[in-house]
Amino acid sequence: MTLLSIENLCVELEGPNGVCRLLDQVNLSLSKGQCLGLVGESGCGKSMTAMAIIGLLPQGMRAHGKILLNGEDLLKADEERLCQLRGRKVAMVFQEPMTALNPVVPIGRQVAEGLRLHLGLTRHEAETRASQTLARVGLPVERFALSLFPHQLSGGQRQRVVIAMALACGPEILVADEPTTALDVTVQAQILDLLADIIDEFGMGLVLITHDLGVVAETTDTMAVMYAGRLVEDGPTVEVFERMAHPYTRGLFAAMPSHSSEGSTTRSPLTTIPGRVPDALSRPAGCPFVTRCGFATDLCSRELPLMKTLGHRHNAACFNIAHVEEGS
Amino acid sequence: MTLFLVKRLIMLAATLLVAAIVVFSVLEILPGDPALVMLGVSAQPDTLAALRAEMGLDQPAWTRFFQWIGGLMTGELGRSYTYDVPVSELIGERVVVSLPLAVMALTLSTVIAIPLGVIAASRHNKTLDIALTGAAQFGIAIPNFWFAILLILLFSVTLQWVPAGGFAGWDAGFWPATQSLLLPAFALALPQAAILTRVTRSSVLEVLQEDFVRTARAKGLSRNAALWRHAVRNALIPVITILGLQFSFLLAGTIIIENVFYLPGLGRLLFQAIAQRDLIVVKDLVVLLAGSVVLVNFIVDLGYAVLDPRLRSGGGHV
Ligand SMILES: Nc1ncnc2c1ncn2[C@@H]1O[C@H](COP(=O)(O)OP(=O)(O)OP(=O)(O)O)[C@@H](O)[C@H]1O
Ligand SMILES: [Mg+2]
Numbered sequence: 001m002t003l004l005s006i007e008n009l010c011v012e013l014e015g016p017n018g019v020c021r022l023l024d025q026v027n028l029s030l031s032k033g034q035c036l037g038l039v040g041e042s043g044c045g046k047s048m049t050a051m052a053i054i055g056l057l058p059q060g061m062r063a064h065g066k067i068l069l070n071g072e073d074l075l076k077a078d079e080e081r082l083c084q085l086r087g088r089k090v091a092m093v094f095q096e097p098m099t100a101l102n103p104v105v106p107i108g109r110q111v112a113e114g115l116r117l118h119l120g121l122t123r124h125e126a127e128t129r130a131s132q133t134l135a136r137v138g139l140p141v142e143r144f145a146l147s148l149f150p151h152q153l154s155g156g157q158r159q160r161v162v163i164a165m166a167l168a169c170g171p172e173i174l175v176a177d178e179p180t181t182a183l184d185v186t187v188q189a190q191i192l193d194l195l196a197d198i199i200d201e202f203g204m205g206l207v208l209i210t211h212d213l214g215v216v217a218e219t220t221d222t223m224a225v226m227y228a229g230r231l232v233e234d235g236p237t238v239e240v241f242e243r244m245a246h247p248y249t250r251g252l253f254a255a256m257p258s259h260s261s262e263g264s265t266t267r268s269p270l271t272t273i274p275g276r277v278p279d280a281l282s283r284p285a286g287c288p289f290v291t292r293c294g295f296a297t298d299l300c301s302r303e304l305p306l307m308k309t310l311g312h313r314h315n316a317a318c319f320n321i322a323h324v325e326e327g328s
Numbered sequence: 329m330t331l332f333l334v335k336r337l338i339m340l341a342a343t344l345l346v347a348a349i350v351v352f353s354v355l356e357i358l359p360g361d362p363a364l365v366m367l368g369v370s371a372q373p374d375t376l377a378a379l380r381a382e383m384g385l386d387q388p389a390w391t392r393f394f395q396w397i398g399g400l401m402t403g404e405l406g407r408s409y410t411y412d413v414p415v416s417e418l419i420g421e422r423v424v425v426s427l428p429l430a431v432m433a434l435t436l437s438t439v440i441a442i443p444l445g446v447i448a449a450s451r452h453n454k455t456l457d458i459a460l461t462g463a464a465q466f467g468i469a470i471p472n473f474w475f476a477i478l479l480i481l482l483f484s485v486t487l488q489w490v491p492a493g494g495f496a497g498w499d500a501g502f503w504p505a506t507q508s509l510l511l512p513a514f515a516l517a518l519p520q521a522a523i524l525t526r527v528t529r530s531s532v533l534e535v536l537q538e539d540f541v542r543t544a545r546a547k548g549l550s551r552n553a554a555l556w557r558h559a560v561r562n563a564l565i566p567v568i569t570i571l572g573l574q575f576s577f578l579l580a581g582t583i584i585i586e587n588v589f590y591l592p593g594l595g596r597l598l599f600q601a602i603a604q605r606d607l608i609v610v611k612d613l614v615v616l617l618a619g620s621v622v623l624v625n626f627i628v629d630l631g632y633a634v635l636d637p638r639l640r641s642g643g644g645h646v
Contacts, residue, residue: 054546056542056546083548083549083550085548086545086546086547086548087548091546091547092543092546094539094543094546096539099538099540100539100540101540101543102540102558103562103637103638104561104562104635104637105558105561106637113544113549113557114548117548117549118548149637151637151638165543165547166546
């Protein structure tokens with residue numbers, strides 16, 4: 001059953017030098033109990049996609065297309081309706097646990113706030129629920145009193161509070177924007193395990209944004225690769241990893257530190273993708289990846305490749321898929 | 329929290345001591361004979377000798393300093409030469425005018441400025457924000473005595489709502505006394521409120537960019553709820569710093585404003601004491617005013633601790 005379906009989402013920013021398109025024709029879908037991984041290098045628009053889903057794009061940005069949550073178009077909903085949905089149906093976990101919590105409000109109140117707002121619980125009921133939720137994410141009330149302030153917790157513990165806040169009202173979709181980037185490796189693994197357990201237990205959908213392909217391989221059911229505001233490849237995680245039809249996906253994969261050393265006793269040096277992402281204002285007419293691509297032809301710099309279906313729900317936007325796959 | 333309090337109290341006492349030393353030394357190094365300065369060159373030699381003895385000028389400076397400090401602590405402030413009454417009595421009569429005036433002015437400026445600053449920030453770059461910022465700019469530019477004169481012209485002369493000056497005295501009842509402080513309090517408060525509005529506005533605008541405001545919005549809070557419940561409290565931390573700093577300007581303002589409104593307060597007393605070279609009164613008053621500034625800063629420090637839990641404990645993880 002499709003929970004969330006994003007159709008032709010475009011996000012534009014009106015600046016002094018004209019309109020600049022930060023997201024272009026993004027299509028994504030997510031079912032109940034599933035995890036969708038969104039990967040791409042810094043600045044490609046992953047966070048923009050997340051903010052569009054929760055309806056909190058920065059001022060001056062306009063979104064069009066469709067974001068359907070159980071069939072209801074969020075881009076058409078008014079602010080009041082969005083306030084009802086945020087935290088209740090769609091919840092968000094942010095990248096920086098150090099700054100995502102209000103430093104002057106006790107953690108219990110921060111978790112209970114959504115419960116009181118959306119479910120109309122009394123202060124006492126909300127606090128009971130909050131302590132249950134905190135216990136579920138690994139912060140039992142015996143050791144982590146509701147009256148603690150964020151500065152009294154470590155980064156990993158704070159991220160658990162943020163997750164508890166997101167979970168509190170039992171949302172249908174959880175959007176986690178690089179939930180572990182700011183944490184050290186062991187804590188990262190714990191937080192990811194927690195997220196995976198939770199979607200199993202609550203049956204919600206998870207949109208997991210990351211630039212770590214290892215995390216995507218381990219955690220997600222489907223994945224989408226973004227480049228310069230566009231999707232370049234998406235599909236079931238297993239299939240995308242098997243074929244890696246788009247040269248950018250290959251580049252990302254080759255640039256992964258843990259993979260390149262796998263199976264060999266000596267660490268091979270890290271591969272990087274040459275060049276950098278074209279700025280949203282000065283994108284070339286053809287494929288945005290053309291200047292960095294080893295397979296580029298004349299056609300690539302003239303025309304924009306559209307998404308082509310390669311197999312069951314697996315798509316890639318490249319003219320030279322055959323060449324890319326041969327070259328492997 | 330207790331440790332915090334003790335530390336602040338020690339700081340408070342130390343600052344007061346330093347203030348007393350500075351005041352004493354400044355008056356000590358003034359050239360010439362203080363008694364002669366007070367009496368003027370035409371003074372009779374026996375009056376001069378009597379005053380010198382009373383001021384203890386025949387004793388070494390450090391003895392006089394400790395006698396003076398001891399007197400300050402026990403409330404024995406000496407005797408005013410020009411008024412011929414104990415300084416403590418003189419100050420006591422004036423404090424009941426100046427203290428309510430200062431409290432009223434501070435309250436007014438806070439009550440006006442903080443909501444206006446928050447509202448301006450929440451309407452960032454909209455008409456209301458621009459109007460409020462413009463009004464604040466105007467308020468900053470107007471000196472308080474000129475503003476006082478405008479207030480007198482409007483409310484006392486034209487509308488005849490409140491008296492133009494003088495103090496009814498608390499014996500006349502609460503309302504008449506408060507009424508005579510109303511215009512002076514506004515005259516003191518408005519220029520300060522103008523500054524405070526701008527500080528509040530920029531502080532709120534800064535906090536609104538913080539991640540936790542976005543988190544609050546993601547929880548489903550409306551813009552206004554996120555603003556008032558999450559942003560304002562964080563934004564007040566720099567605001568109370570300015571509030572503390574403003575207090576000393578407020579005291580300086582009372583010297584002028586009490587003269588404009590003929591209020592028998594400490595500011596006017598200081599002004600008259602300086603004009604009449606009553607150095608005993610000047611010395612005590614300056615320490616008292618410095619002490620009140622230090623005390624207000626102590627209260628501001630407590631305010632930080634109330635607003636910001638990070639300052640209460642020494643930090644540290646569970
Ligand atoms: N407030 C803003 N105003 C204007 N442009 C913005 C704003 N925030 C982001 N952008 C632009 O939008 C594009 C996408 O940014 P986004 O934050 O979605 O990247 P990201 O994929 O999340 O990167 P990262 O991995 O670093 O988090 C970037 O090119 C950035 O310059
Ligand atoms: Mg991001």
